[in-house]
Amino acid sequence: MQIKKIHLSDFRNFKSKTVQFDFGVTVIVGPNASGKTNLLESLYLCSTGKSFKARVEEEMVNYGAEIARVSALVDSGNTQRTENELQAMDNGQRTTKLEVVLTRGEITIGNSPKRTEKTPRKRLMVNGVSKRLIDFAGNFKVVLFGPQDLGLVTESPSTRRGFLDFVISQVDREYRRASLSYEKGLRQRNRLLLGVREDGLSRSQLLFWDKLLIKNGDYLSKAREEFIDFVNLAKPFEDHEFSLEYDKSAISEARLDQYKAEEVAAATTLVGPHRDDFVFKEVNTKARFYKARELAKYGSRGEQRMGVLWLKIAELAFIEQKADEKPTLLLDDIFSELDDEHRKIVMQVAKNQQTIITTADEHHMSGFKKVEKIRL
Numbered sequence: 001m002q003i004k005k006i007h008l009s010d011f012r013n014f015k016s017k018t019v020q021f022d023f024g025v026t027v028i029v030g031p032n033a034s035g036k037t038n039l040l041e042s043l044y045l046c047s048t049g050k051s052f053k054a055r056v057e058e059e060m061v062n063y064g065a066e067i068a069r070v071s072a073l074v075d076s077g078n079t080q081r082t083e084n085e086l087q088a089m090d091n092g093q094r095t096t097k098l099e100v101v102l103t104r105g106e107i108t109i110g111n112s113p114k115r116t117e118k119t120p121r122k123r124l125m126v127n128g129v130s131k132r133l134i135d136f137a138g139n140f141k142v143v144l145f146g147p148q149d150l151g152l153v154t155e156s157p158s159t160r161r162g163f164l165d166f167v168i169s170q171v172d173r174e175y176r177r178a179s180l181s182y183e184k185g186l187r188q189r190n191r192l193l194l195g196v197r198e199d200g201l202s203r204s205q206l207l208f209w210d211k212l213l214i215k216n217g218d219y220l221s222k223a224r225e226e227f228i229d230f231v232n233l234a235k236p237f238e239d240h241e242f243s244l245e246y247d248k249s250a251i252s253e254a255r256l257d258q259y260k261a262e263e264v265a266a267a268t269t270l271v272g273p274h275r276d277d278f279v280f281k282e283v284n285t286k287a288r289f290y291k292a293r294e295l296a297k298y299g300s301r302g303e304q305r306m307g308v309l310w311l312k313i314a315e316l317a318f319i320e321q322k323a324d325e326k327p328t329l330l331l332d333d334i335f336s337e338l339d340d341e342h343r344k345i346v347m348q349v350a351k352n353q354q355t356i357i358t359t360a361d362e363h364h365m366s367g368f369k370k371v372e373k374i375r376l
Contacts (some may be wrong), residue, residue, distance in 0.1 A: 075094055185212040
């Protein structure tokens with residue numbers, strides 16, 4: 001699907017804003033603090049039901065407002081069709097309305113007297129019907145590439161696990177279900193481990209949750225391994241060959257038994273996909289002596305950017321293959337971070353699907369022959 005239009009009401013710095021998008025390349029131009037990244041955040045929210053930047057979701061509600069709304073219209077029509085063919089199609093059969101309503105947990109009712117009423121902090125809807133996150137995510141697929149993605153190389157394992165979850169969840173509903181079930185089971189098992197340590201509860205109470213974690217954790221690990229294997233088939237960048245090394249924390253009855261004493265002492269489950277990680281490796285084939293080196297430790301900042309770019313291109317291909325449709329590419333002010341050579345690579349990739357780009361300097365867009373520009 002491609003995004004046709006989005007309307008923001010009291011979302012971040014936007015009191016009321018409607019933006020229409022081209023099915024090719026759209027460039028959002030504006031000075032710093034004009035809301036360019038906020039606009040991409042709203043698109044990401046319609047894809048995943050989550051933010052890529054908010055610490056707590058109420059941060060997305062405009063200061064002074066009680067409710068924020070994001071409403072997007074996405075089109076399942078094939079972008080290779082002519083405009084006349086698209087117009088001839090029944091619009092109701094090929095469009096989907098995605099809505100996200102955010103609150104601070106309560107709203108004001110009435111005028112005299114005023115009273116407050118508790119409300120859900122987030123409501124997700126598809127064509128006006130409320131949906132759980134598991135059924136909302138994946139209706140509109142995106143790949144996001146921004147300066148923060150350098151953290152995939154340098155930051156903590158939780159950043160990389162979050163990336164794996166984001167990518168695979170867009171194309172695999174069972175992965176979304178297994179992930180939610182695993183997280184719920186993990187919280188419950190950790191509470192029981194604390195009870196075993198502090199209150200002398202019997203370890204037999206862990207057996208149900210052990211089986212649940214093993215069943216769902218095995219699915220998560222296999223899906224992550226499949227994605228990483230796919231990425232490792234991606235083409236190298238000239239003399240730079242990148243790869244991902246999957247550091248899998250397998251979960252099984254034997255491993256849980258192996259760490260049972262340590263788990264009780266820590267009151268924490270010590271094995272399983274919640275401990276997974278992956279490492280960027282790079283080989284420079286022009287070097288006299290070369291072997292794979294860890295990019296986070298030994299790569300320059302430029303090489304780390306190249307590694308992330310390589311991963312993002314592979315992510316696009318993975319989603320397209322699994323979903324049999326091209327995701328929308330969101331590029332958040334990355335051209336100022338790249339040299340001319342890698343800007344050209346990104347520009348070439350951007351032409352292959354609907355792409356939405358933010359920039360403060362439209363001169364970076366001179367390599368595009370045709371773009372739709374929106375100024376904030």
